[in-house]
Amino acid sequence: MTDRTAIPDPHPLHHSMRQRRRDMSTIGLGAIAAVVLLFLYLPIVVLVIFSFNDNTVTTLPLKGFTLVWYQHLLANGEMLTAVGNSLHVASFATVLTILIGVPAAFALDRADFPGKNIFRRIVVLPLTLPGIITGISMLNLFRMLGFNLSLTTVILGHGTALVAIVVTQVYARLQRFNRRLEEASDDLGAKPWQTFFLVTLPNIRSALIGSGLLAFTLSFDEIPVTFFLTGRDNTLPMYIYSTLRRGITPEINAIGTIIVAVSLVIILMSVRLLRKDNEFDQ
Amino acid sequence: MNILEIEHLTKMFAGGVTAVNDVSFGLAEGEFVTLLGPSGCGKTTMLRMIAGFESPDRGRILLGGRDVTDDPPHRRQVNTVFQDYALFPHMNVTQNVGYGLRIAGVPRSEIATRVRESLAMVDLLDKATATPAQLSGGQRQRVALARAIIRQPKVLLLDEPLSALDVKLREAMQVELKHLHQKLGITFILVTHDQKEALVMSDRVIVVDRGRIVQSGTPAELYEHPESPYVADFIGTSNLIRATFVGNEDGHHVTAFGGKQIRAKRGIRSFEPGGGILLAIRPEKVLLAKLANATTWNHFSGTVVETLFQGNILRLKLALGGGESFVIDLPLQSPRDRIEAPDVGTEVELAVDPANVIVFASDGRP
Amino acid sequence: MRLATRRRFAWLAVLSPPLIWTLLFMIVPYTIMFAYSFFRKEGFSFIPDLQFGNYAALLLDPQYSQVLLRTLKIATMVSLAALILAYPLAYFLAFKVRWARLRLFLYMAVIVPLWVSYLLRAYTWKTILGSEGVLNSFLVWSGILSEPTHLFLYNQFAMVLTLTYIFIPFMVMPIYTALEKIPRSLIEVSGDLGVGPSHTFFRVTLPLSVPGILAGFTFTFCLAFGDFIAPALVGGPTGTMVANVVQSQFGVSFNWPLGGAISIVMLAIVLTIISISDRFERAGRLDLG
Numbered sequence: 001m002t003d004r005t006a007i008p009d010p011h012p013l014h015h016s017m018r019q020r021r022r023d024m025s026t027i028g029l030g031a032i033a034a035v036v037l038l039f040l041y042l043p044i045v046v047l048v049i050f051s052f053n054d055n056t057v058t059t060l061p062l063k064g065f066t067l068v069w070y071q072h073l074l075a076n077g078e079m080l081t082a083v084g085n086s087l088h089v090a091s092f093a094t095v096l097t098i099l100i101g102v103p104a105a106f107a108l109d110r111a112d113f114p115g116k117n118i119f120r121r122i123v124v125l126p127l128t129l130p131g132i133i134t135g136i137s138m139l140n141l142f143r144m145l146g147f148n149l150s151l152t153t154v155i156l157g158h159g160t161a162l163v164a165i166v167v168t169q170v171y172a173r174l175q176r177f178n179r180r181l182e183e184a185s186d187d188l189g190a191k192p193w194q195t196f197f198l199v200t201l202p203n204i205r206s207a208l209i210g211s212g213l214l215a216f217t218l219s220f221d222e223i224p225v226t227f228f229l230t231g232r233d234n235t236l237p238m239y240i241y242s243t244l245r246r247g248i249t250p251e252i253n254a255i256g257t258i259i260v261a262v263s264l265v266i267i268l269m270s271v272r273l274l275r276k277d278n279e280f281d282q
Numbered sequence: 283m284n285i286l287e288i289e290h291l292t293k294m295f296a297g298g299v300t301a302v303n304d305v306s307f308g309l310a311e312g313e314f315v316t317l318l319g320p321s322g323c324g325k326t327t328m329l330r331m332i333a334g335f336e337s338p339d340r341g342r343i344l345l346g347g348r349d350v351t352d353d354p355p356h357r358r359q360v361n362t363v364f365q366d367y368a369l370f371p372h373m374n375v376t377q378n379v380g381y382g383l384r385i386a387g388v389p390r391s392e393i394a395t396r397v398r399e400s401l402a403m404v405d406l407l408d409k410a411t412a413t414p415a416q417l418s419g420g421q422r423q424r425v426a427l428a429r430a431i432i433r434q435p436k437v438l439l440l441d442e443p444l445s446a447l448d449v450k451l452r453e454a455m456q457v458e459l460k461h462l463h464q465k466l467g468i469t470f471i472l473v474t475h476d477q478k479e480a481l482v483m484s485d486r487v488i489v490v491d492r493g494r495i496v497q498s499g500t501p502a503e504l505y506e507h508p509e510s511p512y513v514a515d516f517i518g519t520s521n522l523i524r525a526t527f528v529g530n531e532d533g534h535h536v537t538a539f540g541g542k543q544i545r546a547k548r549g550i551r552s553f554e555p556g557g558g559i560l561l562a563i564r565p566e567k568v569l570l571a572k573l574a575n576a577t578t579w580n581h582f583s584g585t586v587v588e589t590l591f592q593g594n595i596l597r598l599k600l601a602l603g604g605g606e607s608f609v610i611d612l613p614l615q616s617p618r619d620r621i622e623a624p625d626v627g628t629e630v631e632l633a634v635d636p637a638n639v640i641v642f643a644s645d646g647r648p
Numbered sequence: 649m650r651l652a653t654r655r656r657f658a659w660l661a662v663l664s665p666p667l668i669w670t671l672l673f674m675i676v677p678y679t680i681m682f683a684y685s686f687f688r689k690e691g692f693s694f695i696p697d698l699q700f701g702n703y704a705a706l707l708l709d710p711q712y713s714q715v716l717l718r719t720l721k722i723a724t725m726v727s728l729a730a731l732i733l734a735y736p737l738a739y740f741l742a743f744k745v746r747w748a749r750l751r752l753f754l755y756m757a758v759i760v761p762l763w764v765s766y767l768l769r770a771y772t773w774k775t776i777l778g779s780e781g782v783l784n785s786f787l788v789w790s791g792i793l794s795e796p797t798h799l800f801l802y803n804q805f806a807m808v809l810t811l812t813y814i815f816i817p818f819m820v821m822p823i824y825t826a827l828e829k830i831p832r833s834l835i836e837v838s839g840d841l842g843v844g845p846s847h848t849f850f851r852v853t854l855p856l857s858v859p860g861i862l863a864g865f866t867f868t869f870c871l872a873f874g875d876f877i878a879p880a881l882v883g884g885p886t887g888t889m890v891a892n893v894v895q896s897q898f899g900v901s902f903n904w905p906l907g908g909a910i911s912i913v914m915l916a917i918v919l920t921i922i923s924i925s926d927r928f929e930r931a932g933r934l935d936l937g
Contacts, residue, residue: 031739059781104663123670132894180364184362221765251582257767266763
């Protein structure tokens, strides 16, 4: 039975040559892509493998499976305190970024005011600005105001450095948001705060959660700003950093692996949330 | 007392654009009024000011006798059906329709009943739990309607509600909207650029051009007695011919173009003999002379330039004696009418009743 | 009319927290740092003054100017290397992967390393490149080397490698986004008009992806420029970058005015690069109407 949908190819030989050239470029690019991806994951794989390796030095050959580093980890009171501090800082910093970032994003999306351009550039600046500058400038400020360095100053530093993440994500979402929905809500009798909570917020949820999670993760891992604003209490990265300067201990591999696992969970969570919310995209 | 009174409404936007220019009109309760005009004429801005989404720079809006100019939308007893329907994507049909009642604090059981009634009125009960993403354009539009009427507003505003639908659906919805209006008895204000839509649905049409009201009246009034060339050609089509005013003669104006004298309908305006004027003649009012039997009709000739078959009519584009382009519509009762219609290049004799020739001043003003 | 003014006041209330925050924690600190950069160091205290000695030191004293130049060089190398590695990957994802599921999965695979601690990812290179590290032990075991070498670690090579590794995902993201946005019809039209695939790439695809390249390059350059962690971990004595110099001014060297001056110069460089990149990005923006 003839296939009525097949269009006869006017240049069969030419077509297969073109196809072969296209296949070669696909294979070539695919090879490069694979190499780069392997390169990206090599250190992470090394980290995970050596966290279970029965050897104080990270060198081949592998010696044997052990959980001893994880045990040392759980007994390391200093590190556990640092983890607690990091969680404390990250939570508060994330709340700050949302409380500051969401109004900023709304103002940039909807209001017109003098200096709007400058304001936008300044708010977004910390994304590309090396953290050291944010850290040092705020250190100067606190010193001048006579504040002692503590976890609070770290929280303020993280908030400043990370608010840009929430602003850009929420702003981008707001630009795609159909403002007629808010007008409809207004039209149907809802006061502004009701419209915000019943209509606007549910529709920008994905951007809010995504950027909040990202800010949390980055705060957890933050070093440059933290370095200059830390008082007596260490965050986890600061603890690891000071340990690294002294020498490599395999417990670092263990905590690293745990961080990798937790990060994966967070990413999967946020991807699932994002996919659910994308259905609402108008 | 009118349910809605607009007084000297003016709105200017950045860049010096005056969208609405000193507009005043009143609406009686239960009227179906259409604001008709081309894109950018200001009709949507007017609607949005009535709804409360824009603030007028000057003027007042009175709803039921009360000044609502400074009231935000949620305090006005006015509801809007948006052009893109603006259904809440994170709620299903029932939640969308019941939203306004929920905000008003109506008890849940009552909301359920009234939502069912509303959905029944727009014939959408079987989609009560669907989400907007699962509905077709026409269904979404009906949800938007149900959502707006459930709060029993004093005035219902519709912003080009049918523009996104295809032709057949649009025509069906026009009739349905009219029935809905009759059933509900509330005042409707519809905004559209489609003059056919305006004629079908409205009790009264307000024609808007560049921020001003050009003419207001029933569909028949606007069609048969346009007060300006603009309205003559915007509602339906009109040929607009430049001519010279000759004089008056027992109830008719006498005009001349291309060397011929044409008698026109006598209006209230007076014109200067020898002065320039515009004649408006609708294509369907012109017949082939051989088919016209009244001797009182005007006769003039033209050469066929193009024929356009439109199914129910044959539109002929002609060039008149003086080169002016002219359009006539020939009804097609049978295929013979089409086959025997004049070919391109033939010269034809045309006839039109003087009552169907309207004279306007040459500057276009009524 | 009163409704409009009421709305404007509401916006002012919404805007004030971020405005105050930006003022207090960004504008004021930069100003203070700027003022500090003119101070003089005498003994263990900093005397308020208006002198350019700190800036002069940075630009003229080879101890500092060399570090600055080295940092610029390394930042450029890192950005270029990341670009060269990231672009094919982004292109492959955007154009050669047919199934949307697979494309999303691979894209996430590129992004995931970003979420894993930066410190750890830099640190693992230390373990890999070290004389007792994975690379050396592999080379010795396989017979390529007779004994471990110190060539891999504590030098600029290690730093460029580490930083490139860190920034590849940051480069892939904007390039992929830019490539994805290119309407396939433009590329098809090019082929339809008789232009071969490589010409199409250089004439159509590449120019349209420039905004993504610029964004990734700017981001990578600025952050690599200001990094002090990679140099500290894997850079060794020859790998000191300008951020390390600043760091020590606020630490052991205890010269806050000098540190402030260097920071201001860094800030100025970053701002310049951002505005140059913005101008190019605006010029090359794809306007599809």
